[in-house]
Amino acid sequence: MKVPIETKVNNKPYKLEVEARSTLLDILRDELKIKSVHRGCEDGECGACTVLLNGKPVCSCLVLAPQVGGAEVTTVEGLLKGDELHPLMLAFIENHAIQCGYCTPGVIMTAYYLLNNLTEFTDEELRKGIEGNLCRCTGYIHIIKAIKAAKEYKDSGNWW
């Protein structure tokens, strides 16, 4: 069964006919060809498919496509300014926080949400904030370092 929806992804409006049983993850990857949203566990356990739905991080595998009618979705592609990488992305590169890269876009979206919504945080709070994103390569240590470095970019006004 097809359901018509209107949604905005990375600030671009779309009119789509979606399969009722398809997920937001399916739509982003298969219809809109947004590759950053990674199919991980499809159970909402690993966070590799994390996107912002109306500004809040969700596992896109757990959201049915018809549910995003009228909603706004942001993925890492939406953080790019043309070819220019977002300062948060640069912080990940500079701090060696990307290893296999499969969890990276999901972690970036969660971190982007945290940094935009918390003015100050402890390491403990940061760890709790990203615990929904599993990473098997880094042990999280360089990821945490990168997010803290990104906070400095943000505090110094280098942010969007």
Add this chain to the structure above:
Amino acid sequence: MKQRERRLVSGDGFYVDDIELPNMVHCIFVGSPYAHARIKSIDVSRALKVAGVLAVITGKEVVELMDPLPATSNYSAIGWHWRTPKAYPIAADKVRYQGEPVAAIIAEHPYIALDAADLIDIEYEPLPPVSDINEAMQPESPLVYEEWGDNIQVHLEFNFGDIDAAFKEAERVLPVSWHEARVSGFPIEARGCVASYDKVTGMLNMWSSTQAPFLGRQYISSALRLPTNKVRIVAADVGGAFGNKLNWWKDTVVGLGSIVTGRPVKWVESKRELFLTGSHNRDVTWDGEVAVKNDGSILGVKAKFLKDLGVEGTNRGSAAMGMVPACCSVPNAYRLKGVKIEAYGIVTNKSPYCAYRGYGKDKGIKFMERIIQVVSRELDIEPEQVRFRNFIQPHEFPYKQLSGYVYDSGDYPAVLRKVLKLGEVNSWREKQGQARKQGKYIGVGVAFVVEPAGVAAPHCIYGGLTQARVSITSDGLVEVESDQTEIGQGSDITRTKVAANILGVRLDDIEVKRDTSDMPGSGVYSSRGAIYPTGALIRAARELKARMIKLAGHFLNEEAAYIDITDSVFHSTKDPTKRMSLKELADCVYFRPGPRGLPHDMQAKHEVLLTVSASWFSPNTTQNPTNTYATYCSGADIAVVEVDVETGAVSILKYAHVHDAGTLLDKDVVEGQIFGGIVQGIGEALSEELVYTKSGELLSNSYTDYVMPTAQDSPDIVLGHIETLSPFTELGQKGIGEAPPIGSKVVIINAIENALSPFKIRVPESPATRERVRKWILESQGG
């Protein structure tokens, strides 16, 4: 520099799931609900009627169209008890583990394939399963392979040194036993590939999430009865591997799917399928005794070693072979007189078993580090003192270990001293005493690891092949290729850096090419990347540089001895006005004047002058299957834990690690490996476990039930490096990839045991889940 990272951080990946080809269709596997059953009949007619289903491949087609999966190792040739079953990727007659594929469906969309899966009618005759290794060894046990007559796939005996002398000299003999649960790497991206067969040329092109495209080609072409030169595999971006992507048995079916349907076929494995169909690892039991003197000198170890290989240990993965390094690695960092191991590799109705970070060596090392804990406890000597007493000393390298390993270099006492300091062990031991008075149980754990790295073994596919090619393009840029497949370990970064340093070119001028089966090399496993492919790369780059210098001398009219290159510009050290860029040189060599304008002796070599291929081989490995590694890095760990005796929860209060991997090729990359590895080991120590029921059903088949560390479970880690160069590698570098999770797992267990010493608890197994910790405490209190 870091082009790959720039790509991945902005979502521009080339993972298997990102690949789309015209007319591409999708493959899913349908698994057995039973762990052990005879397939009485399969009827796929209803599934084939679903609109969009192109083909259903069952065991019948597979047996008809394919050869059995090739064995990845076979030591029966040298007289070892070593069985290799006849195995196909889809079960034909009976299923031997839950989730074993009984059909593959090729359809226009994965959801259509899933719909069709429900319409396959299969009649099973359930057979009694065996999921317990001890039961599997009983004569009345159900048989996984009836034709064998028992479930013993591999039976090995190793007798290193003089075990009788060791036990004769003993002042005490202490019992030691240790069990590790079944676990695995379970990368966030599961397995997958795309296959595209061209029936006109007979060429099968594949893109795979693999650690070794060259080995994959060998395996797939053998199973699919294709000539090797008609299969080509490109490594896609790999979303984590850890040994789990060193098998291609499912890829063979995807290739067959493309041959059968004439369409490109994509298979992206679901996470549940990865849990159910492996590869799994660990699941070993050691039982034995250690001979010691009262001063803590360890004389010898005798043990029986059991490994639960699951359904099959040589074809769907390389399980049985891991038993060899498990036994050979027992002596670890210590001087012993004798080690005797009797090892059994047993098949059961569990998922296939293959590599996971540590492969086999981890098992022997962890056993020895548990032995040290026993010796320390029973003789009341601090665990670091037992190690200091038994260490191989810095002046003894190269050291021929009992098992045949030739340890290249090291300073074990220095590594341990440094970690004791970084871990603030003395002050924690003081706190430990005070805490106990307040009912808090703090424990200090110590572990030491010597990791054999870079295997090159006979009678198996891991023979140590490697190859690198370095080229200067016609515009003076550099292309680097090798079999150091990038799997998230950072090989693109290290290759860029190594090549730039040797060649004297700018980092940004270097392009590292994707690994393909065109490059004859075994890929990445056994922590070999820094040793083998890097060795080949260094040799190729050095030779290329010599040619570049010679050519630049020719064009600059200067003796080669006076030519140097920095930041991609040649200059004469005698006459600074003589300069030319690499770009200018490349243009001269390729086009203006071109090859005919070069000195005659250079032309006469018939070489493409600016492309060099090279290989590398360890000077110390032999045909002897117990001496197969190239380098031996060392590392030491300190963990301080607090055990909540009411809940069984373990928290890590302090973690320190010191590592000696010889020359560090790139500090960030090495530290990334260490941090990631340590946290993986912590997961194994505390929470990760593949739990099978008696009927062979896997209970922990998702990240919910198989509990991997989150950011909240990862401790702050204090890190120290020591660099003792290997005399046997090109830059003194050593492999390091697998050492960190070995040390971290056993140090946590040792720390827990130390914390619970007032209860006189002997930690018998991992993981130390809360339930188990509570159980041990209750048992110690007679409950």
